[in-house]
Amino acid sequence: MEPEVRNKLDLAIEIRDVYAREILDFAGNPAIEVEVLAGGEIIGKASMAGKNYSKKEQTEKQQVHIEEKIELLNSQIAPEIIGENVFEQRKIDTILKENGNEQTSFAISLAVARAAAAAEKIPLYRYLGGVRAVHPSMPQLIRKEEIEIEKIKEIKIDESAVLTKLFERILKEQNEGNKLILSQETAGTEDSFLIDLAVAANITMILVENRESAYYTVLNNRLLQLEEKIGG
DSSP states (O other): OOHHHHHTTTOOOBEEEEEEEEEEOTTSOEEEEEEEEETTTEEEEEEEEOOOOOTTTHHHHHHHHHHHHHHHIIIIIHHHHTTSBTTOHHHHHHHHHHHSOGGGHHHHHHHHHHHHHHHHTOOHHHHHHGGGGSSOOOOEEEOGGGSOGGGSEEEEEOTTOOHHHHHHHHHHHHHTTOOEEEEESSOOOSOOHHHHHHHHHTOOEEEOSOTTSHHHHHHHHHHHHHHHHHHO
């Protein structure tokens, strides 16, 4: 990701609204979806499942947890981001980390990047990857049983991550010669962001639990779309 380069382009589109809503992940548990509105009609949307609980405490605690996150985002975090330049990803990510309320950080960070990509009329992987994503390799969806996982560094994304820090970590690992596999800590939603992140960062493997799952289908469909666009 190249936020410093983008900031020199002197592009400025103001974020005018940020809000969250409750959705369900593929396990049927409450999850959060964030929408970022910028400029006139630019929209960036992202979703991320939250903390997993045991079955005994699942329904009640997850519901309370997700309601608290939505209230926190809408009342405290959104006002700090509204008015910022949508292309200032690093600045916005810094605000999210300094805010101290990390439970919604990744969904907001990703929604901002999607809005910026929409403003430039390019796919998310191109916005995040820059020149690295001009002729990218397509990732494979792999189960843990199919690889020697101890020989590969797993980059696991959770709800507290932000894109700039995530890409800094990925670049550090790659510069050290480590082979990487991308995964997310929680159950999947209809958001196929893992594919775009892998393509942008030139990571050729994504860890999946089950090829029969709905989330696998979401990821595979996005992969097929990119293979058609990039390969065609």
